Amino acid sequence: MVAENSTPHLHSAVEPKQTLRRRLDMFVRAAMPSLFIILVAVLLSAPFGIPGQAELQFGIAMCTVWFWAFSRPRSMPALAVFVCGLVLELFSFGPPGAILLSLLVIYGVAHHWRYGLSRLGFVACWLIFSFLAALASFFQWALVCLHAFALLSPAPGLFQAALTIGIYPSLTALFVWGRRTFANPDQA
Amino acid sequence: MFSIHTRQVFARATLPILILFAVALVLLGLVRRPVVDGARLQATDILAPAYQALVLPQAKLRDWLVDLRGATDLARENSRLRDENRALRHWYDVAVALAAENGRLKNSLHWIPESIPQYVTGRVTRDDGGPYSRAVLLDVGSGHQVHMGDVALDSSGLLGRVTEVGPHTVRVLLINDDASRIPVTLAASHGDAIMAGDDTDTPRLIYYPQDHHPIEGERVETRGQSAMPAGLPIGTVHYLAPNRPVVMPDADLRRLDIVRVFDYGDDGGQAPDAPGRVKIRRPPSEPALPGGLSFPKLPGMSEPLGKGGQ
Known part of the structure; x- marks a missing residue:
């Protein structure tokens, strides 16, 4: 059930005219997930003083890439993931490259298994995502330890993994609605 | 393509x-x-x-x-302030009454008024090259009247004594330096002691009477001996361990900024000559005059009448 071109009333033989405005609209709708990640990266790097801001940055990016990579890969190409990862790297202060690599790996898994994942239920997807998020957090913690040359407390990594896993359902609800409406290029 | x-x-x-x-x-x-x-x-x-x-x-x-x-706390704050104001007014009346009574009593006792000390105020610069580990240099400007042994105070209490006098700066030995020994009086137990610095933040109390141990929390003041006037606040007694009383200084010795140096008069506490005893000559505190000329003080000339032992 890959969601591309699934809106029935748009399968008419008469296609709307490809005006510049329509193309732009389509592009913005397709780029909505990437724009969302960049917006979140910039917003959450502001000094609001909210606890868990950096972890939320990572968690939202992971959920977004995971969801769109298997549910509508056209809205989340590898290059967009890379650019989003770079922006995240710029506006975060963790070990360099960790978020970018995590995003690319989770994108690779989701993209490679997209047909299987689409057939699986929400809970199964969530479980696989949870495992990957925990793995990515562990990788980040290991990199931080390597940078510090010391065995640091794994608590921040566990918190990040828990937060990432915890926000996935609510973000999925938002994305499922967005996939039908504001982030659907077919509705342009 | x-x-x-x-x-x-x-x-x-x-x-x-x-x-x-x-x-x-x-x-x-x-x-x-x-x-x-x-x-x-x-x-x-x-x-x-x-x-x-x-x-x-x-x-x-x-x-x-x-x-x-x-805004929501305004009413409570107002009533608290009103109470506080009432208490303060009461204490103000008490203070005025006490001051009047004090004046009357001093008058009837023929109390010799204490001289108003001269003071200079300067900004502290850290002392790197001096002989002491806890001392500061004070920039007092040229033409100052600071002498050796003058007392350095900040807004809350005693800091130390002037040990060296230069043309623009003076060196103040802080009370917590290893070399500092200051005679003190304990306000509640009325015992005397010596406050000895030991390079920590809390100088020790030594040589207190063995039947009058310092009481935890009592005030420590200067005793009034050798150019040091009596009653300058220093701090409070605290026991770090049994039989180990220290003084918690009122002045923040770690963060000194503006310091005042008071000149209470060099000969304030000098005792009159006692017949039959050899008088210990103190080294001259004034710098020697150019050309090696120095005028020895004549005994009795520098001693104002009635300002004998305090």
Whole structure:
């Protein structure tokens, strides 16, 4: 059930005219997930003083890439993931490259298994995502330890993994609605 | 432009290449962390005005909340202030009455008024090259009248004594230096003791009477001996361990900024000559006159009448 071109009333033989405005609209709708990640990266790097801001940055990016990579890969190409990862790297202060690599790996898994994942239920997807998020957090913690040359407390990594896993359902609800409406290029 | 086959190869190769880039970034972070941090700081720098605009509503909201809380607490705050004001007024009346009574009593006792000390105020500069580990240099400007042994105070209490006098600066030996020994009086138990610095923040109390141990929390004041007037506040007694009383100084000896040096008169506490005893001659505190000329003080000339032992 890959969601591309699934809106029935748009399968008419008469296609709307490809005006510049329509193309732009389509592009913005397709780029909505990437724009969302960049917006979140910039917003959450502001000094609001909210606890868990950096972890939320990572968690939202992971959920977004995971969801769109298997549910509508056209809205989340590898290059967009890379650019989003770079922006995240710029506006975060963790070990360099960790978020970018995590995003690319989770994108690779989701993209490679997209047909299987689409057939699986929400809970199964969530479980696989949870495992990957925990793995990515562990990788980040290991990199931080390597940078510090010391065995640091794994608590921040566990918190990040828990937060990432915890926000996935609510973000999925938002994305499922967005996939039908504001982030659907077919509705342009 | 490209054949379908080439495009497929590109599509397949994109992700591995990007992952390679990411690994390269990880390695760069491990080898040259400052490069990455510099880029991040630059990005944050560019966005700094935006951050300010983003955080502004939050800050405004916090201010409003504080104001709102203040407004709701206004009635309680008002009644508290009214109570406090009443208590203060009471103490003001008590103080005025006591001052009047004190004046009357002094008058009837023919009390010799204490001389008003001269003082200079200076900014503290750290002392690096001096002979003491806890001493500061004080910039008092040229043409000052500071002498050796003058007392240095800040707004809350005694800091130390002047040990060396230069043309523009004086060196103040702090009370917590290893070389500092100051005679003190304990306000509640009326015992005398010596406050000896030991290079910690809390000078020790030594030589107190063995039947009058210092009481925890009592005030410690100067005793009035050798150019040091009586009753200058120093701090409070605290026991770090049994039989180990120390003084917690009122003055913050770690963060000195503006210090006043008081001249209470050099000969304030000098006892009159006792017949049959050899008088100990103190070294002259004034710098020698140019040309090696110095005028010895004649006994009795420098001693104002009635200012004998305190």
